[in-house]
Every structure is written in C-alpha cells, then in structure tokens.
Amino acid sequence: MRINLGEDEQPEIGLIALIDCIFFLLMFFMVSTSFSQQTATQGQRELAVVLPEASTSLEPAGTSGGVVSISVDKKGNLFLDGEEISTKGLQDHLRKIGEANKQTLVEIAGDETASYKTIVSVIDICQFEGLTNIALQTRNK
Incomplete structure (x- = not known):
C-alpha cells in the first residue's frame, strides 16, 4: 500500500536568510575597518587636549615663582610641560617646586571629556x- 503525501515540493534556498547573512x-x-587608530608622529609636541569653553576669562596675574603647566588628556594621562609623567613623578616634581617657591603658578589644562x-x-x-x-585653563568662545 502506497501513501500519497501530496505533490513533491522542490527544495528552495532561503534567500531572506542569505541576504541577512551577507548584510551582516x-x-x-x-x-571594523573604520576604526583605524592614528599614530602620533615623533616630532609632534602638541597634546590632544580640548579645553572646555568659558564665557569670560581672566589673564593670571604675574607671579614671581614661574609657571608649571600640567595637562590631562581625555584618557586621564598626565603631562608636565608637554612630557608624559606618572602621578608619583608629578608629586615628586611638585614637591621640589613647592620647597623652592610656594608662589609658583600651576596651570592645569584638562580636556573637556577628562574625568x-x-x-x-x-x-x-x-x-x-x-x-x-x-589656574584652570579654558578656551574662549
């Protein structure tokens, strides 16, 4: 006895699933190719610090002790006068400056997205x- 299950259907390739896979x-x-990291040139001395904007700014008064510039980039790395430095190294350097003259002006330039x-x-x-x-550095509008 033979059982008739209906007409035999031809197998089909699921085009919707194939298109989804190719699109994915x-x-x-x-x-993945659009995230290319830019390499810094060795001769470049400019830091990638974007200062926050301020509606008003004042020029710091002249100091007799000199100026120390500290920068913080968006990743939280510290830079002292353009050279990268650790937190411990910064503290040691500031200790020496503080012992010499307590009136030294410290300018802190923090990136606007820094922590x-x-x-x-x-x-x-x-x-x-x-x-x-x-003094905290900002950029003018």
Missing part, C-alpha cells in the same frame, strides 16, 4: 605640596 558580514567589515576625578586629584596633589596658586 558587510556591516561587520565596514565597521573630573582626575582633575581634582591633580589639584589635591598641588595643594598637598603647598602650591595653592592654581
């Missing part, structure tokens, strides 16, 4: 070493 692979390669905690820790280090003449 295309998007994956487009996104507030990092900027506050730099201010705390300055105050701990006796340097209270601190």
Whole structure:
C-alpha cells in the first residue's frame, strides 16, 4: 500500500536568510575597518587636549615663582610641560617646586571629556605640596 503525501515540493534556498547573512558580514567589515587608530608622529609636541569653553576669562596675574603647566588628556594621562609623567613623578616634581617657591603658578589644562576625578586629584596633589596658586585653563568662545 502506497501513501500519497501530496505533490513533491522542490527544495528552495532561503534567500531572506542569505541576504541577512551577507548584510551582516558587510556591516561587520565596514565597521571594523573604520576604526583605524592614528599614530602620533615623533616630532609632534602638541597634546590632544580640548579645553572646555568659558564665557569670560581672566589673564593670571604675574607671579614671581614661574609657571608649571600640567595637562590631562581625555584618557586621564598626565603631562608636565608637554612630557608624559606618572602621578608619583608629578608629586615628586611638585614637591621640589613647592620647597623652592610656594608662589609658583600651576596651570592645569584638562580636556573637556577628562574625568573630573582626575582633575581634582591633580589639584589635591598641588595643594598637598603647598602650591595653592592654581589656574584652570579654558578656551574662549
């Protein structure tokens, strides 16, 4: 006895699933190739710090002790006069400056996307070493 199950259907390739897979692979390669990291040239001395804007700004008064410039980039790395430095190295350097002259002006240039905690820790280090003449740099509109 033979059972009739109906007409035999021809197998089909699922085009919708195939198109989804190809679209997913295309998007994956487009996104993965667009994230190329820029390499810094060795001769370049400019830091990638974008200062926050301020509606008004004052020029700091002249100081007799000189100026120390500290920069904080968006990743939280510290730079002293353009050279990268660790937190411990910064504290040691500020201790020497504080022993020589407590009136030294410390300019802190923090990136606008830098962590507030990092900027506050730099201010705390300055105050701990006796340097209270601190200026936060901004850019004018």
